[in-house]
Amino acid sequence: MRKxxxxxxxxxxxxxxxxxxxxxxxxxxxxxxxTPNYTMTALFSVDENMPTNVxxxxxxxxxxxxxxxxxxxxxATAVPTQAFPTNTASPTLIPPTNTSVPPISTKTEMPIRGGxxxxxKYMKTPPVFDSVWDEWEATKYPAKHVVFGVGQWKDSDDLxxxxxxxxxxxxxxxxxxxxxxxYAQNATGQDIYxxxxxxxxLDTNLYGDLSTTSLSSDDFQIGISPGKGSIDGETExxxxxxxxxAGGLSDVIIESSRSDGIYRVExxxxxxxxxITPSSGQQLGxxxxxxxxxxxxxxxxxxxxxxLPYRSLVNPTTWxxxxxxx
Numbered sequence: 001m002r003k004x005x006x007x008x009x010x011x012x013x014x015x016x017x018x019x020x021x022x023x024x025x026x027x028x029x030x031x032x033x034x035t036p037n038y039t040m041t042a043l044f045s046v047d048e049n050m051p052t053n054v055x056x057x058x059x060x061x062x063x064x065x066x067x068x069x070x071x072x073x074x075x076a077t078a079v080p081t082q083a084f085p086t087n088t089a090s091p092t093l094i095p096p097t098n099t100s101v102p103p104i105s106t107k108t109e110m111p112i113r114g115g116x117x118x119x120x121k122y123m124k125t126p127p128v129f130d131s132v133w134d135e136w137e138a139t140k141y142p143a144k145h146v147v148f149g150v151g152q153w154k155d156s157d158d159l160x161x162x163x164x165x166x167x168x169x170x171x172x173x174x175x176x177x178x179x180x181x182x183y184a185q186n187a188t189g190q191d192i193y194x195x196x197x198x199x200x201x202l203d204t205n206l207y208g209d210l211s212t213t214s215l216s217s218d219d220f221q222i223g224i225s226p227g228k229g230s231i232d233g234e235t236e237x238x239x240x241x242x243x244x245x246a247g248g249l250s251d252v253i254i255e256s257s258r259s260d261g262i263y264r265v266e267x268x269x270x271x272x273x274x275x276i277t278p279s280s281g282q283q284l285g286x287x288x289x290x291x292x293x294x295x296x297x298x299x300x301x302x303x304x305x306x307x308l309p310y311r312s313l314v315n316p317t318t319w320x321x322x323x324x325x326x
Contacts (some may be wrong), residue, residue: 114310115320116141118286120165122326123173127166129255131264133175138164143176143288147311149303152292157181157261159292159305167278167324171253171268174200174288181261182294185225185233189248192238193291194299198224198265203285203316204274213315217242219285220274221313222249226256226265239273249273280326285319287311 121138128135143161146153153159159180166173176198185195193199203209205218221241227233237252239245253268271278289306293299304311312318 113285113320114318115145115287115306115308117320118165118307118322119325120167120172120322122280122324123166123168126168126171126268127173127175127266129253129266129268131255131257131266133164133177133264133266136164136166136175138166138175140164140177141307143290143305143307145306145309145311147289147304147306147308149292149301152302153305158294159290159303161288161290161305163288163307165322169271169278171270172274172278174265174267174269176265176267176288176290178263178265178290179261180263180292182296183231183258183263184293184296185228186296187299188225188228188236190238190240190246191299192223192225192236194301195291195293196226196263197291198226198267199287199289199291199304200224200267200269201285201287201289201313201316201319202274202322203319204276206283206285206321209316211317213317215241215314215316217244219316222252222269222273224252224254224265224267226254226258226263231256231258231263237267237269278324280324282324284322284324285316286322287319 118141119139125135140162141164143163144156157179159178161176161178163174163176166175178196178198180196183196185192185197187194200220200222202220202222203218204220205216208218209216219241220239223238223240225236225238227235235254235256237249237254239247239249249269251270251273254265256263256265258264276282276284287306287308289304289308289311291301292303292305294302308318308320310318
C-alpha cells in the first residue's frame with residue numbers, strides 16, 4: 001500500500017514539472033485560426049509565375065479604325081490608302097511608287113489617309129492665268145470619286161475632274177479640269193457650293209494633329225466659283241473654315257474658260273491666307289472636290305466628285321497628303 005502511494009506521488013510531481021516546462025517553452029499563444037494549407041493560401045495569394053487575364057473592360061482593340069461610312073461608287077473602285085508612322089520626329093513621308101492598293105496597317109496609332117498622295121512642283125516662273133496648262137510641268141491627278149449625290153450623278157460626262165498642283169514662295173497654284181455637260185452657277189458667297197464650283201481642303205499643321213478626327217483652326221475649306229451666270233461671269237473665292245475667318249477671299253487669283261463640255265480653272269491661293277511660309281518637302285493635308293448643279297433655275301448642290309474616296313469635311317484623317325517638291 002505504501003508503494004502504491006509513493007508511486008502516485010511521484011507521478012503527480014513528474015506531470016507538474018513537465019507542464020511547467022511546456023508552458024515556459026511556448027511563450028506565444030497558439031493562434032485562434034490554424035494556418036491554412038497551400039490550397040487555401042493560393043486563393044488569396046498572387047503567383048507571379050501565373051498569367052494574368054486582362055479584364056474585359058480594359059481590352060485593347062488592335063483593329064484598324066473604320067473609315068467614314070460614305071462609300072465610293074463603281075466609278076471609284078480603286079481605293080489606295082496610306083498609313084503614317086508614329087514617329088513624328090522626322091516628318092518626311094515618301095509616297096509609294098506604284099498605284100496598287102497597299103496593305104492597311106493593323107496598328108491603331110496609324111491614322112488612315114484616303115486617296116493617292118499628291119505632289120506640288122515648284123514653279124520658278126509663275127503660271128500665266130489664262131486657264132491653259134501649257135507651262136505646267138506637273139503630275140495630273142484624277143478627281144472622280146463620287147462622294148455626294150450618287151443618285152444624281154449620271155456618268156463621267158455629267159461630272160469628272162482632274163488637277164495639278166504647283167507652288168512658289170507667294171502662292172499655292174492649282175490647275176483644274178472639269179468635265180461637265182451643263183454649267184450652272186448662280187450662287188454667291190457662302191452658297192457657291194450650290195452651283196458648279198471647286199472645293200479645296202488643306203490641313204496646314206499635318207503632324208501637329210495627325211490623328212485628330214475633327215476640324216481645328218489650322219484646317220481650311222476654300223470654295224472657288226469659276227464664274228457667276230456663265231464661265232465668263234464674275235469669279236469668286238470664299239473661305240468657309242476656319243469659321244472665325246469665314247468670308248470672301250479677294251486676293252485669290254481665278255481664271256477660267258469653257259469649251260466642248262469642259263471647263264478649266266487656274267487658281268492662285270496666297271500662302272498668307274493659310275498662314276504658311278512654304279518650303280520644299282513640306283507636307284499638308286489635302287483634298288480637292290468638285291460640286292455639280294445641272295439645274296440653271298435653282299441653286300442646289302446635286303453631286304460632288306473628289307480625289308478623296310472617303311471624303312469627310314469634318315474628319316481631316318480622310319484627306320490625303322500634298323508634298324511640296326522643289
